[in-house]
Amino acid sequence: MSRLQSLPPYLFSSLDAAKAKARAAGVDVVDLGIGDPDLPTPxxxxxxxxxxxxxxxxxxxxxxxxxxxxxxxxxxxxxxxxxxxxxxxxxxxxxxxxxxxxxxxxxxxxxxxxxxxxxxxxxxxxxxxxxxxxxxxxxxxxxxxxxxxxxxxxxxxxxxxxxxxxxxxxxxxxxxxxxxxxxxxxxxxxxxxxxxxxxxxxxxxxxxxxxxxxxxxxxxxxxxxxxxxxxxxxxxxxxxxxxxxxxxxxxxxxxxxxxxxxxxxxxxxxxxxxxxxxxxxxxxCESLLAGVMAPYAVRRDVILAALADAGFEVFPSPATFYVWVRVPAGEGSVAFCSRALEEIGLVITPGVGFGPGGEGWFRISLTAPDERIAEGARRLKEWR
Ligand SMILES: Cc1ncc(COP(=O)(O)O)c(C=O)c1O
Structure with missing residues (x-):
């Protein structure tokens, strides 16, 4: 097998396609999948x-x-x-x-x-x-x-x-x-x-x-x-x-x-x-960092409150702009994330995309504008 052929397939491609399809069908998709800061450089x-x-x-x-x-x-x-x-x-x-x-x-x-x-x-x-x-x-x-x-x-x-x-x-x-x-x-x-x-x-x-x-x-x-x-x-x-x-x-x-x-x-x-x-x-550096990180703490609290209301189990963490959450019992992480897109127009990342050890978990990224975080939180809360 060539080195190129040895590379694993891109696990998110089917979710990317589903996201594009939902958007094309006019769904107001809330994308909390990607980990890429939405705010500008200071x-x-x-x-x-x-x-x-x-x-x-x-x-x-x-x-x-x-x-x-x-x-x-x-x-x-x-x-x-x-x-x-x-x-x-x-x-x-x-x-x-x-x-x-x-x-x-x-x-x-x-x-x-x-x-x-x-x-x-x-x-x-x-x-x-x-x-x-x-x-x-x-x-x-x-x-x-x-x-x-x-x-x-x-x-x-x-x-x-x-x-x-x-x-x-x-x-x-x-x-x-x-x-x-x-x-x-x-x-x-x-x-x-x-x-x-x-x-x-x-x-x-x-x-x-x-x-x-x-x-x-x-x-x-x-x-x-x-x-x-x-x-x-x-x-x-x-x-x-x-x-x-x-x-x-x-x-x-x-x-x-x-x-x-x-x-x-x-x-x-x-x-x-x-x-x-x-x-x-x-x-x-320190004052720049304080300004960059401040919005994430607020966003995280909004998401954590919604997850708690909806009965999700969260891995407690003081770091990164991700929230790591357990998939409800009995469902695979890809199936669960596909259902989140279909039923509430929410994009989240299946844990298995990071390797088999991520099965049973999903990731929410906080790098979306405050109003999208609030909308995502509202949908999560009403969903379960
Ligand atoms: C764990 C981890 N390491 C490294 C990177 C790469 O970051 P960059 O190349 O922008 O420094 C990323 C990007 O998302 C990441 O999640």
């Missing part, structure tokens, strides 16, 4: 970008691994916000979105036939990047009884000499689960003993809705002594999903390996975007 960043775009030095090829300005802003941000010291010259790499870094990481670390441990359920790119690199994804389960964290006592059973890479993602999409410092130090130790690189996909690290401080893996797993890296993204931090800017921080050897793959693939992030990203991560 005005101060737009102003900075508008000015930066006129700087002719940005019209040339950018610094491929990220310019000094952005790399030092990233190091400052990691120290100030997470208490983590990284060397901006060798322990930071600017990415064209964290998806790009996650997708290329297996190419940097796996030889043909090597194994990456990937979570079931999880963001599909971990397994897809592994397959495209000629590697083999091997899944570990995330169970509600473990708070959707891997059971570290069973993880060693999955390791053998072919395992080179372990993907984790906390705060987690789609469940909203968060990891503790104790979890990270134990996970890093296990992976280190097994000779595997541990990567945390931290795309949602700053999406906390209860004011709690996010926990970076690197605060408890020392990247100077362990092969650990963390991928951060400005996409969800500042409503910048369309801009494509993110970064990897952590172990210098792993950063260098990923950088070598990228050298053959891309020529870096547009300089004006880098300059704006440096500003976003600077001293105004």
């Amino acid at each position: 005005p101060s960043l737009l102003d900075a970008m508008a000015a930066a775009v006129r700087n002719p030095s940005h019209h040339r090829y950018p610094a491929q691994r990220g310019g000094a300005l952005l790399r030092s802003a990233i190091a400052d941000y990691m120290a100030r916000r997470h208490g983590v010291t990284v060397d901006p010259s060798g322990e930071v790499l600017v990415l064209l979105g964290s998806k790009e870094g996650l997708g290329h990481l297996p190419l940097a670390l796996l030889e043909e036939g090597d194994v990456a441990l990937v979570p079931d359920l999880g963001y599909p790119v971990y397994a897809q990047g592994t397959l495209l690199a000629g590697g083999e994804p091997r899944t570990f389960g995330l169970k509600p009884e473990n708070g959707f964290l891997p059971d570290l006592s069973t993880l060693p059973g999955l390791f053998d000499e072919r395992v080179r890479l372990v993907f984790m993602n906390y705060p987690n999409n789609p469940t909203g689960a968060v990891a503790t410092p104790a979890f990270w130090s134990a996970a890093a130790e296990l992976c280190g003993e097994a000779g595997a690189v541990l990567v945390n996909d931290a795309a949602y690290l700053e999406v906390t809705l209860d004011g709690s401080r996010p926990v970076s893996m690197l605060a408890s797993a020392d990247h100077r002594t362990r092969r650990v890296i963390e991928l951060h993204s400005l996409s969800k931090m500042f409503n910048m999903t369309g801009w494509r800017v993110a970064f990897a921080v952590g172990n210098a050897g792993v950063i260098a390996d990923l950088g070598r793959v990228k050298e053959s693939m891309d020529s870096g992030v547009f300089g004006a975007i880098q300059e704006t990203a440096a500003l976003a991560l600077g001293p105004d």
